[in-house]
Structures are given as structure tokens and as C-alpha cells.
Amino acid sequence: MNVKGGVYSTGRLLTNTIDPGLLVGSGMFFSDTLKILSHANTSSDFIAAGVTGFAAYYLASRGLLYFKGRLGVYCTKKTTEDEKEFPFEHSEKIVFDDVEGLEMLLENTRSDHKIEWGTFFNAHDDKTNAVISNILSQEEVNQSGLILGQGFGYIMYDIAEARKKYQGFQHFHPTVFTKKLGYLNYAISNVDRFAPQNWLNFITFNLPNGPEIIGFNSRYNYIPKDKTKRELVKATPRDVKKYLKAF
Numbered sequence: 001m002n003v004k005g006g007v008y009s010t011g012r013l014l015t016n017t018i019d020p021g022l023l024v025g026s027g028m029f030f031s032d033t034l035k036i037l038s039h040a041n042t043s044s045d046f047i048a049a050g051v052t053g054f055a056a057y058y059l060a061s062r063g064l065l066y067f068k069g070r071l072g073v074y075c076t077k078k079t080t081e082d083e084k085e086f087p088f089e090h091s092e093k094i095v096f097d098d099v100e101g102l103e104m105l106l107e108n109t110r111s112d113h114k115i116e117w118g119t120f121f122n123a124h125d126d127k128t129n130a131v132i133s134n135i136l137s138q139e140e141v142n143q144s145g146l147i148l149g150q151g152f153g154y155i156m157y158d159i160a161e162a163r164k165k166y167q168g169f170q171h172f173h174p175t176v177f178t179k180k181l182g183y184l185n186y187a188i189s190n191v192d193r194f195a196p197q198n199w200l201n202f203i204t205f206n207l208p209n210g211p212e213i214i215g216f217n218s219r220y221n222y223i224p225k226d227k228t229k230r231e232l233v234k235a236t237p238r239d240v241k242k243y244l245k246a247f
Contacts, residue, residue, distance in 0.1 A: 004183050004244040011187030012237065018189075019070055022063030029056035069190035076197055076218040086198040087125035088167065094130045094200070094215045094222050094232040101135025102213070102230065108138065109172055109204040109211035116155040118171035120146065120162055123200055130200055132168070159196055168200030170213075175206050182207045186223070186240050188216045209247065 029052045036049040080086035096102040101121065108117070119141050122134040141147060148156040155171050162169065173185050185205045193216060195201050204213045215222035215232045222232035223243050235243065 002245055003180070005241045007181065007183035008186045008240060008244060011184035014184075015187045015189050019063050019066035022059045022066065026056045026059035026063055029053070029059065032056075066189070066191060069192075069194040072194035073190050073218050076194070080197050080218065088123065088130055088198045088200050089217050089219060090128075091125075091130040091200075091217070091220075091222075092128040092234055093225075094132060095126075096230045097131050097133045098135045099230060101132075104137060105135065105170060105202075105204055105213060106211045106229070109206060109213070112175055112206050113172065114174055115152055116150050116171055116174060118147065118150075118155050118157065118169055120144070120157075120166040121168050121170065121200075122165075123167040132200075135170070163196055163199070167198075168202070169195070170202035170204060173203055173205040179206050179208045182212070183244065185212075186214060186221070186244070188214075188221060192216070193218060 033049050033052040033056055036045055036052065040046055040049060076089075080089040083090040098121070105119070117138065119136045119138065121132055121136065123130050123132050125131075136144070146158045146162050148158055150156070152174060157169065173182075175182065182205045185203055188203070192201070192203065195218070197218075200215060200217060202213055202215050204211060206212070213224070213229055213232070220234050221240065223235040223240060225231040225233045
């Protein structure tokens with residue numbers, strides 16, 4: 001396995017185990033807190049209990065967030081099994097009709113912003129394919145008022161209002177330490193995957209050889225068919241490793 005595939009596999013392992021791992025870690029810190037408090041006599045004991053108590057709280061809150069995402073994805077899969085009613089949950093391929101919008105996304109990604117940003121787009125079902133059109137510019141997104149908050153590791157938007165006009169959302173993942181860790185992004189977390197029903201999603205991020213875009217819904221991941229990135233095709237983990245090995 002090459003380095004790219006190894007980083008991706010690590011990402012998959014983290015995605016599949018992060019919520020139970022965080023909750024177990026929270027339980028261990030909570031147990032330590034109780035032990036410290038049971039014989040606390042000095043201010044340093046109470047400070048130590050405060051530190052371990054905060055760690056327990058933080059890990060529990062993050063663990064519950066990821067568990068909520070896992071449960072949400074499971075429920076979405078169960079309620080969107082009808083392909084005719086929920087075509088974007090079963091798309092075989094994603095095609096960018098708005099080529100200028102795609103290039104705009106890739107160029108904005110190349111700028112490597114330090115916080116997450118995102119945009120909305122329209123889509124329609126063409127037989128078994130999802131066709132993407134009308135990708136909003138950042139100026140249009142700002143004017144829409146749909147983005148509620150954003151930072152280094154998060155972006156929030158008004159889901160209810162967005163669904164009235166759009167069929168999907170793209171967001172950017174900033175570089176962490178080195179662009180080589182960008183291969184982790186191919187392993188979509190349950191927090192990202194937990195989205196509205198029949199809703200398409202894209203993540204853009206930077207790799208050592210340039211900007212990348214991948215798609216996903218509750219069931220599948222989609223990776224570029226070729227270097228133009230104008231078509232994203234359904235991909236299994238084996239397909240992703242083969243794709244990473246090829247470039």
C-alpha cells in the first residue's frame with residue numbers, strides 16, 4: 001500500500017471508531033475525576049479534578065456528536081430506500097453542467113483559506129445521474145444569509161431555508177499541518193455525511209498536486225472520473241485506493 005492509500009485507510013479507521021473511542025476515553029477521565037475527588041484535600045487535587053473533569057466533558061460532547069451523526073446516517077439510509085422518491089440518494093454518477101462554477105470552486109479551494117467556507121447549488125435527476133447547475137459564488141452565498149457560522153473546523157447553514165431553493169451544499173476543508181494529510185478527506189465522517197434527505201454534498205480540499213473535489217450522500221462516495229473533475233463516479237474503498245495510486 002502506498003502512502004496515499006495508507007493515509008486514506010487511517011482516515012477510514014478513525015471514521016469507523018472515533019465515537020466509541022471518544023466515549024470510552026470520556027469514561028476513563030470521568031472515573032479518574034471521581035477517584036481524585038474521593039481523596040481530595042488540597043487545591044492542587046481540585047485543580048487536577050477540574051482538568052480531568054473537563055477532559056471527560058469535552059470527549060463526551062465530541063463522542064456524542066459523532067454518534068449522533070452515525071445514527072442520523074443510519075436513519076437516513078432506512079427512510080430513503082425508494083430510488084424514485086429519493087433519486088439523489090442513489091445516483092450512479094454526478095455530472096457538472098455548470099463547468100464555470102466547478103472551476104470557481106477549484107480555484108477558491110486552491111487559495112487554501114484557513115477556515116471552512118461553502119456554497120449551494122441546484123441539481124436535477126437525469127435517469128440515474130445527478131446533474132449539477134447554478135453553483136453560487138461566494139458573493140451570492142454571503143448575500144443569501146444562509147451561512148450561520150464558520151471557522152477552522154466547522155461551517156453551519158440554515159438547512160430549512162436552503163432546501164427551499166437548492167438541492168445540495170459544498171464545503172471546503174482547510175489544510176491541517178500538511179497537504180499530504182488531505183488524503184484523510186476521502187474517508188467521509190458521519191458528521192459530514194449526516195445531511196438532509198435527498199441532498200447532495202461536496203467537499204473540496206487541497207492535496208500536494210492541487211485542489212480536489214469529491215461527492216457523497218448517505219450511501220455512497222463519488223470521486224473524479226478524470227483530471228477534468230467534471231464527472232464524479234460512485235466509488236468503493238477499493239476504487240478510492242486505486243484512484244489514489246494512479247496519481
